[in-house]
Amino acid sequence: MIDVKNLHKTFEDNHVLRGVNYHVNPGEKIVVIGPSGSGKSTFLRCLNLLETPTSGEIYLEGELITGPNVNLNKVRQKMGMVFQHFNLFNNLTILDNITLAPTKLKLMTKDEAAQRAFSLLDRVGLRDKADAYPSSLSGGQKQRIAIVRALAMNPKVMLFDEPTSALDPEMVGEVLEVMKELAEAGMTMVVVTHEMGFAREVGTKVLFMDEGNIVEENTPDEFFGNPRSPRLQDFLSKVL
Amino acid sequence: MQSWFIHVGEMFQRAFLKEDRWKLYLGGLGVTLKVAFFAAILGVILGTVAALMKLSVKKNGKPSVRSIIATIYIDIIRGTPSVVQLLIMWFIIMKNCRNGVLVAVLSFGINSGAYVAEIIRAGILAVDQGQTEAGRSLGLSQAQTMMYIVIPQAIKNVLPPIGNEFIVLLKETAIVGYVSLSDLTRVANQVSSRTYEAFMPLIGAAVIYFVIIKILSILLSKLERRLRKSDRR
Numbered sequence: 001m002i003d004v005k006n007l008h009k010t011f012e013d014n015h016v017l018r019g020v021n022y023h024v025n026p027g028e029k030i031v032v033i034g035p036s037g038s039g040k041s042t043f044l045r046c047l048n049l050l051e052t053p054t055s056g057e058i059y060l061e062g063e064l065i066t067g068p069n070v071n072l073n074k075v076r077q078k079m080g081m082v083f084q085h086f087n088l089f090n091n092l093t094i095l096d097n098i099t100l101a102p103t104k105l106k107l108m109t110k111d112e113a114a115q116r117a118f119s120l121l122d123r124v125g126l127r128d129k130a131d132a133y134p135s136s137l138s139g140g141q142k143q144r145i146a147i148v149r150a151l152a153m154n155p156k157v158m159l160f161d162e163p164t165s166a167l168d169p170e171m172v173g174e175v176l177e178v179m180k181e182l183a184e185a186g187m188t189m190v191v192v193t194h195e196m197g198f199a200r201e202v203g204t205k206v207l208f209m210d211e212g213n214i215v216e217e218n219t220p221d222e223f224f225g226n227p228r229s230p231r232l233q234d235f236l237s238k239v240l
Numbered sequence: 241m242q243s244w245f246i247h248v249g250e251m252f253q254r255a256f257l258k259e260d261r262w263k264l265y266l267g268g269l270g271v272t273l274k275v276a277f278f279a280a281i282l283g284v285i286l287g288t289v290a291a292l293m294k295l296s297v298k299k300n301g302k303p304s305v306r307s308i309i310a311t312i313y314i315d316i317i318r319g320t321p322s323v324v325q326l327l328i329m330w331f332i333i334m335k336n337c338r339n340g341v342l343v344a345v346l347s348f349g350i351n352s353g354a355y356v357a358e359i360i361r362a363g364i365l366a367v368d369q370g371q372t373e374a375g376r377s378l379g380l381s382q383a384q385t386m387m388y389i390v391i392p393q394a395i396k397n398v399l400p401p402i403g404n405e406f407i408v409l410l411k412e413t414a415i416v417g418y419v420s421l422s423d424l425t426r427v428a429n430q431v432s433s434r435t436y437e438a439f440m441p442l443i444g445a446a447v448i449y450f451v452i453i454k455i456l457s458i459l460l461s462k463l464e465r466r467l468r469k470s471d472r473r
Contacts (some may be wrong), residue, residue, distance in 0.1 A: 077379035087374035091392040100388060102380035130250060130316055146374075 001026045001188055002047060007056035009042055011226040016042045019056070019213035021142055022159075029189045031199040031220075034209035035235060040192045042162050043209065047190065048079040061156070077105065080150030084162040088134035088144040094121075095130040095145065098152045120148040125179050140171030144178050151182075158185065169200065196240060200224055208232045248381055255440030258431060261431055268427030275344045275423070276410040282349025283409065284402075287356025290314060292386075302445035310357065325351055330419040332415055340421040344413070352409050359405060363398035386424050398466045403460035407453050414449075424448060 002024040009017040016039045019169050024030055030064035033041045043053040047058065049065065049072055058066045065075045108116065114192045119128040120122065124144040134142055143163055150158060158204070160179065176198050182188060183202045199206050199220060206223040208216040208231075216223070216232045224240075227233045277407040293310035297303060303311075317325070329347040330340075337343060367390050375385030396431045417426035428445035 048377055050377060073376075073379045073381050075379075076377055079377070081374075081377035083370060083374065083377075085370055087370035088370070089371060089374065089389050091389065091396075099374075101380055104384055104388065105379055150378070 001028075002190075003059035003062060004047070004059075005059075007043070007046060007058065008054045009039070009046060009051060010054045016212055017046065017053075017056075018116040020212070021032075022207070022214060022217075024190060025187065027186055028204045029183050029191065029202050030205050031203035032190065032192045032207045033194065033196070033199060033209075033235075034215075036128060037214040039112060040209045041161055042191060044159050046079055047157075047159055048076050050081070052173075058119050077101075077107075077153055078156045080147075080153060080155035080158045081148050082143070082150055082158065082160045082163045084165050086134075086139070086146045086166070087150070088137075088142055088146060090134055093131050093133055094126070094137075097098055097134070097145065097213055098149045102152055107153070116152055117148070119156060120151055123181070124148055136173040139167045140174045143171075143175045145168065147175075147178055147182070157188045157190065160189065160193065162194065164194055164195055185189065194239070196224070208235065210235075241280065251437055251440050254435045255431060255437065261461060264422075264427045264431065265424065265444065267423040268422055269452075271341065271409070271416070271421055272413050272425075273452070274341060275348060275413045275421070276406075278345040279292060279348035279352055279413070280386055280406050280409055281353030282345060283356050283405070286349060286353030286411060287360055290357035291360035294357065295364060299463060314354045314357055317351055322348070322412055323352050326415060337360065340416070340419050343370040343419055344416045344421060345388075348413060352405060355378060355405055355408075356402065359398050360394065360400045362401075363394035366397045367393045394466060395462075397461065399464045399467065403457065403464075406456065406460075410456070411449065 002022075004020055004022045007017050007020040008015070016067060018039075018182070020039075020043055027209050032043065034040045038157070042051055045185070046053050047092060049058075053066055056066065057064060058062055060078065063075075065072075076192060079168070088094075090098065092100060095114065095117055096115040099108075099110065102108040102113040102116070116132075118130070121130060124147070126141060126144060129141065129145070134145070137145065147158075147163075163179070164175050167175065176195060177189070179198070182201055191198070191203075201220075203220045206220050206226075207214050207219060208229070214231050216227065223232075224236065227236055244249060256265070290310040290313060293306040294314070296306050316401070325369040326344065326347045331344050334346070335344050340411050369429065370384055371389050375389045376382070380388070417429070422430075423443050428441040432441040
C-alpha cells in the first residue's frame with residue numbers, strides 16, 4: 001500500500017533521514033518507536049508530504065507521490081493524519097471541524113457530511129460536543145475529535161504522530177481505546193508513539209528507528225521479547 | 241464671574257453660531273470621515289494583498305518575486321512622510337485630476353496599506369503552524385486553508401492593531417488641507433483666522449475628533465468581544 005524507497009531528508013546541515021526503505025501492506029498496523037531525534041516523526045510526515053523529501057521515492061497504491069506534477073491535495077485526502085497537539089481548528093465548532101474538508105472538497109453534501117460526522121461522534125461518545133468549540137474540550141476529547149476529523153475523509157491509511165504524548169496520563173487510555181477499535185475495524189495504520197503497551201497489543205509490526213534509519217523491524221513478540229541489535233536492547237532497557 | 245461667562249458665550253457664538261458656522265464644521269467633518277472611511281477600505285484591501293504577497297515563498301524557501309515587490313512597497317511607504325506622499329500624489333502623479341477627495345483617498349489608502357500589511361502578516365504568522373498542517377493534511381489547498389482556517393483566526397489577532405491603525409488614519413487626514421480640501425482641521429483654522437480667536441474653533445475641532453474616535457474604539461472593542469466567542473470556555 002505504501003512503498004518507501006531510499007528516503008532522505010535533510011534540514012540544512014542536519015541529515016535526519018538516511019535512506020529509509022519500507023513497505024506497508026494493507027491492513028497492517030505499523031508502530032514506530034525510537035529515541036527523540038531519531039527521525040521517526042519526520043519519516044511519518046514525509047509519508048503524506050508535510051515534509052518534502054530531499055531525495056527518494058514514495059509510492060501510494062502504486063502511484064509515485066514524490067514526483068513532479070502530483071496533485072498533493074488529492075494524495076493527502078487518502079491519508080488521515082493525527083497530530084501530537086491535536087490541531088483542531090480553533091475558529092470552528094466540533095461539527096464544522098469534521099465537515100469542513102469533506103464539504104469544501106466537494107466530496108459530500110453538507111447533510112451527508114453532518115450525518116457521517118454524527119455517526120463518527122457516536123463511535124467516540126462525543127455527540128453532545130458537536131456545537132462546542134475546541135477550547136472547551138479536554139485533551140483526550142480533542143484528540144478523539146481529531147481522529148474523527150481525519151476519519152470523516154474516509155482515508156485509506158491513518159498516520160498518528162505521537163497522539164498521546166501531549167495528554168494528561170488519565171486521558172491516554174480513552175485515545176488508545178479509539179485507536180484500538182480503529183485497528184480492529186481493519187484500518188491501515190502507521191503510529192509513532194512511546195506507548196509500548198499499545199505497540200505490543202495492537203501492532204502487527206514494530207519498527208525501531210535510530211539516527212535516521214530503521215534499525216530493527218519485527219513482530220511485537222519478537223521485537224520486545226528478543227531484541228537483536230544492541231541499540232534496541234539498550235533503548236528497551238531504559239523505557240520498559 | 242458673570243462677565244467671564246458672557247465672554248465665553250460670545251466666543252462660542254462667534255466660533256460656531258454666527259453666520260451658521262457650525263455648518264462649516266459639519267461639512268469639514270464630512271470630508272474627514274469620507275476620506276478616512278474610503279482610505280481605510282483601500283488600505284485593508286491593499287494591506288491584505290501585500291501581506292499575502294510578502295508571505296509567499298518559493299518551493300526552495302527563497303523569497304518570491306511577489307514578496308520582494310511587497311517588501312519594496314512597504315519600505316518606500318513607511319520610509320517617507322505621508323504629507324510628502326500626499327503632495328506627490330496631488331502635484332505629480334495625479335496632477336490632471338483635481339478631485340481632492342479622490343487624491344486623498346488614494347494617497348492615504350496606499351499609505352495605510354503598508355502598515356496594515358505588516359499588521360496582517362504578523363497576525364497570520366501568529367496562527368499556529370499546526371493549524372495549517374492540519375488543513376493541508378486533510379487535502380485542503382493552501383488557499384482553502386488560508387481562507388477557512390488561518391485568516392479567520394488571524395482577524396482576531398489583528399483587530400486591536402488594525403483598530404489602532406484606523407484611529408491613526410482618521411487623525412492623519414488632518415493634513416488634507418495641503419491639497420486644498422476643507423476638512424475639519426482646515427475649517428477650524430479658517431474660522432479662527434476670520435474671528436481672530438483660535439481657542440474655540442481649535443478646541444471644538446479637537447473635541448469632535450475625540451468623540452468620533454471614542455465611538456470608533458467602542459465599536460471596535462464590541463466587535464473584538466464578539467469574535468472572541470470561540471475562545472470562551
